[in-house]
Amino acid sequence: MVDAIPQPLRVTAPGTGSFELGPRTRLAAHDGTERTERWLRATLGAATGLPLPPAHGPGGDVIRLSVDPAVTEDLGAEGYRLAVMPTGVHVVGGGPAGLFWGAQTLRQLLGPDAFRRAPLPDRTWRLPLIQVEDAPRFPWRGLMLDVARHFMPKDGVLRYLDLMAAHKLNVLHFHLTDDQGWRLEIKRYPRLTEVGSWRARTKFGHRASPLWEEKPHGGHYTHDDIREIVAYAAERHITVVPEIDVPGHSQAAIAAYPELGNTDVIDTTSLAVWDNWGISPNVLAPTDNTLRFYEGVLEEVLDLFPSEFVHVGGDECPKDQWRQSPTAQARIGELGLADEDALQSWFIGHFDTWLSARGRRLVGWDEILEGGLAPGATVSSWRGYAGGIAAARAGHDVVMCPEQQVYLDHRQADGADEPVPIGYVRTLEDVYRFEPVPPRLTEEQAGHVLGTQANVWTEVMEDQARVDYQAFPRLAAFAEVAWSALPAPAERDFAGFEHRMASHYRRLDALGVAYRPPTGPRPWQQRPGVLGRPIDGPPPDR
Numbered sequence: 070m071v072d073a074i075p076q077p078l079r080v081t082a083p084g085t086g087s088f089e090l091g092p093r094t095r096l097a098a099h100d101g102t103e104r105t106e107r108w109l110r111a112t113l114g115a116a117t118g119l120p121l122p123p124a125h126g127p128g129g130d131v132i133r134l135s136v137d138p139a140v141t142e143d144l145g146a147e148g149y150r151l152a153v154m155p156t157g158v159h160v161v162g163g164g165p166a167g168l169f170w171g172a173q174t175l176r177q178l179l180g181p182d183a184f185r186r187a188p189l190p191d192r193t194w195r196l197p198l199i200q201v202e203d204a205p206r207f208p209w210r211g212l213m214l215d216v217a218r219h220f221m222p223k224d225g226v227l228r229y230l231d232l233m234a235a236h237k238l239n240v241l242h243f244h245l246t247d248d249q250g251w252r253l254e255i256k257r258y259p260r261l262t263e264v265g266s267w268r269a270r271t272k273f274g275h276r277a278s279p280l281w282e283e284k285p286h287g288g289h290y291t292h293d294d295i296r297e298i299v300a301y302a303a304e305r306h307i308t309v310v311p312e313i314d315v316p317g318h319s320q321a322a323i324a325a326y327p328e329l330g331n332t333d334v335i336d337t338t339s340l341a342v343w344d345n346w347g348i349s350p351n352v353l354a355p356t357d358n359t360l361r362f363y364e365g366v367l368e369e370v371l372d373l374f375p376s377e378f379v380h381v382g383g384d385e386c387p388k389d390q391w392r393q394s395p396t397a398q399a400r401i402g403e404l405g406l407a408d409e410d411a412l413q414s415w416f417i418g419h420f421d422t423w424l425s426a427r428g429r430r431l432v433g434w435d436e437i438l439e440g441g442l443a444p445g446a447t448v449s450s451w452r453g454y455a456g457g458i459a460a461a462r463a464g465h466d467v468v469m470c471p472e473q474q475v476y477l478d479h480r481q482a483d484g485a486d487e488p489v490p491i492g493y494v495r496t497l498e499d500v501y502r503f504e505p506v507p508p509r510l511t512e513e514q515a516g517h518v519l520g521t522q523a524n525v526w527t528e529v530m531e532d533q534a535r536v537d538y539q540a541f542p543r544l545a546a547f548a549e550v551a552w553s554a555l556p557a558p559a560e561r562d563f564a565g566f567e568h569r570m571a572s573h574y575r576r577l578d579a580l581g582v583a584y585r586p587p588t589g590p591r592p593w594q595q596r597p598g599v600l601g602r603p604i605d606g607p608p609p610d611r
């Protein structure tokens with residue numbers, strides 16, 4: 070009867086009957102409900118054409134919004150109760166966020182056309198009499214968007230925030246810098262975007278592909294763009310966690326400011342923003358100059374992003390240049406470090422201390438465990454579960470995002486039709502059966518798993534339609550894993566999920582999402598002849 074995605078904790082239907090929204094339906098909003106009131110009036114108002122004026126005083130035909138500490142006690146600040154009665158609807162959040170998630174459920178109950186932006190003729194907006202009690206399993210329900218490899222213009226990011234909200238996802242991990250592009254205006258270092266935000270051409274397909282897109286690619290967000298994105302996210306109870314990737318994945322920054330690179334190993338003035346895919350050997354020099362430069366970058370980042378967490382990358386930093394660099398070797402000697410891994414650990418540790426002193430928390434990819442984990446660090450576990458397990462056992466917080474399970478750049482079916490196939494086959498069902506908390510953790514250690522996120526790397530996603538194709542429908546399955554209290558993977562009712570997906574595809578259609586249809590890619594979603602990087606055989610770490 071209720072085909073909501075993600076699946077709510079408890080649903081009861083107290084009787085037959087319904088409540089119908091109409092031109093006289095009013096919105097009664099109490100303290101702490103302002104954001105949801107604005108969102109409901111704007112979103113449902115657009116879809117239905119109903120004015121939903123404010124309600125003053127008692128009476129029926131009302132959608133009532135409130136927050137209640139009693140609900141917080143039962144269901145947490147992100148939990149909510151939703152009741153549809155013959156006289157109206159009451160949505161009660163544990164806190165403002167819970168109320169907002171309740172409003173998202175209400176939109177789903179109204180049917181797919183509630184996801185449109187203008188009313189269709191002759192629609193009725195009837196809700197079944199129902200009671201919902203709901204709360205998320207994890208506080209970190211994330212999507213990582215790589216806007217460095219291919220830039221996503223601001224309106225696309227705002228659209229993704231809406232798509233996240235519709236799926237009750239609440240963390241946008243914003244991968245802003247990489248070898249192939251620097252996407253964030255930094256006022257004190259203008260060359261980061263003047264030089265670093267565009268490349269002359271782009272490899273079309275993965276590394277082995279002989280094809281090039283022989284045209285410039287670029288773009289960046291101004292401070293005002295970021296303020297708009299962050300505020301738009303906050304209005305939807307989504308936190309934007311910025312990522313500035315150091316000390317690897319930094320070739321775009323080095324192309325802009327050659328002194329950031331290992332100048333005693335290579336001529337860094339000859340480097341350009343990278344036009345190919347893979348792991349660049351050109352990494353930051355571990356010098357005081359580099360530290361001061363990135364403190365300057367992070368000062369502007371902290372100014373723009375209120376998020377408690379700031380991601381500093383730390384992944385895939387080849388150490389060859391540090392091994393060859395007299396400057397890097399001298400630093401290892403001065404600091405009495407064991408090796409280059411310890412040097413990276415020292416580098417990350419510097420920013421852990423720096424961020425902690427400013428009331429923030431560092432998060433990094435699981436390579437930051439190598440050479441020793443900084444005391445305040447949280448780990449994004451991407452190379453399987455192992456990094457996350459080690460970090461949780463050491464008492465550190467963890468976000469589980471193993472590439473074998475939730476890297477949405479990986480192909481979603483076998484077969485020659487999948488566009489630019491990457492990695493393992495990870496189907497909708499595979500994602501639905503992903504379990505973020507490994508059974509090897511004790512209950513206390515499992516408490517360090519803040520949650521999970523799906524990662525969208527965009528090397529072979531040149532535009533929004535390609536991102537949609539890779540992200541959907543799997544992001545819907547992921548959202549249910551992150552939110553709902555599902556049983557163990559083997560016992561999950563995938564058939565039931567697929568059944569609910571029938572409605573959800575219609576919601577995605579109304580939202581204009583270019584998802585992969587269950588029958589396979591549409592002709593224009595294919596990329597015949599463009600090489601990917603498929604990996605054959607069963608995925609490891611299952």
Ligand code: ACM
Nearest residue numbers: 384385434451472
């Ligand atoms: C990563 O996929 N390099 C975090």
